[in-house]
Amino acid sequence: MAKLKIYGVPISRAIRTVWTALELGIDYEIVPIGWDDNSIYSDAYRRINPNARVPAIEDDGFVLWESLAITLYLVRKHGGDIAARDLPEEALAWQWTLWAATQLETPLIRWAMHGFILEAGERDAEVAATAMAQVRPLLAVLDETLGQREFLAADRFTVADLNVGAVLLRPRHGLDLAPWPNLRRWDRAVFARPAAQRAWAIRVAAAGG
Ligand SMILES: N[C@@H](CCC(=O)N[C@@H](CS)C(=O)NCC(=O)O)C(=O)O
Numbered sequence: 349m350a351k352l353k354i355y356g357v358p359i360s361r362a363i364r365t366v367w368t369a370l371e372l373g374i375d376y377e378i379v380p381i382g383w384d385d386n387s388i389y390s391d392a393y394r395r396i397n398p399n400a401r402v403p404a405i406e407d408d409g410f411v412l413w414e415s416l417a418i419t420l421y422l423v424r425k426h427g428g429d430i431a432a433r434d435l436p437e438e439a440l441a442w443q444w445t446l447w448a449a450t451q452l453e454t455p456l457i458r459w460a461m462h463g464f465i466l467e468a469g470e471r472d473a474e475v476a477a478t479a480m481a482q483v484r485p486l487l488a489v490l491d492e493t494l495g496q497r498e499f500l501a502a503d504r505f506t507v508a509d510l511n512v513g514a515v516l517l518r519p520r521h522g523l524d525l526a527p528w529p530n531l532r533r534w535d536r537a538v539f540a541r542p543a544a545q546r547a548w549a550i551r552v553a554a555a556g557g
Contacts, residue, residue: 349408351375352422355393356402357382358554361415363547364514365403368419370543371510372426416445416511423507430506440501441508448515455482460519491528498534505538513538517548 352369356362357380369376381387381402389400397404397413404413405422412418420441423431432438459479462471490512493500501508516523516535525532538544 351377353377353379353406355379355381355396355404355406357384358550360402361514362403363517363551364415364511365405365418365422366550367514367517367543367547368422368510370546371430371541372422372428374422374426416449416514419507419511419514420445423510429504430510432501432506437501437506437508441506441511444500444508445511448512452483452486452512453515455479455486456515456519459483460522464522465518487525487528487531490534491531494530494534498537505541509534509538513544517544517551 352374354362354365354369354376356365356378358366358378360382362378366376366378381393381404387393388402394400396406396411399413401413403415403418404411405418407422407425412421432441456479459476462473462476462479464471497503499505499509500512513535520535520539525535539548
């Protein structure tokens with residue numbers, strides 16, 4: 349069986365796919381599609397993902413893009429403890445994944461960019477504050493849920509936690525979770541996982557520290 353091909357440099361959302369592959373113990377290779385060489389905008393890559401975005405994967409000839417769809421696919425395919433065991437668990441994984449993609453991700457990334465990722469001169473404190481005002485109630489929803497259960501879809505870490513964690517992966521490094529103690533407990537458990545630690549180390553190494 350051919351190795352899973354992950355298109356995208358590790359500083360991009362491609363790291364979500366890497367994290368998933370590490371969780372599942374899948375052999376993978378990274379095809380470093382990115383901006384430095386403009387390969388992301390090439391005709392060759394547009395044949396893989398016509399949106400000219402990363403990540404995408406090629407799995408035994410099957411091509412898929414959208415980072416969180418990729419994680420759902422890989423976990424469904426390779427099973428194991430982090431896959432849903434029944435339809436309600438699977439449905440909760442869809443729920444949290446769509447919530448993370450449609451509600452949380454945009455304001456969270458905007459806050460992170462203007463809070464601490466952009467160069468100081470490029471940050472706009474007002475944009476960061478407006479974004480955080482949108483993020484806060486969403487983190488409260490997570491906190492409330494995690495006050496009632498240990499993980500999002502089951503009594504163990506599953507792809508639902510992986511996908512919400514994937515969206516939090518970069519922004520959490522500037523986020524003080526003290527106001528949300530249940531979320532903080534979950535965050536520590538999720539990011540203490542060897543696969544999450546390894547994925548973060550790969551990302552940091554690729555970003556040059
Ligand atoms: N919803 C997409 C977003 C993909 C996306 O925007 N990726 C960024 C890198 S993290 C990208 O490819 N940007 C290319 C560009 O902005 O031109 C996903 O989750 O896969």
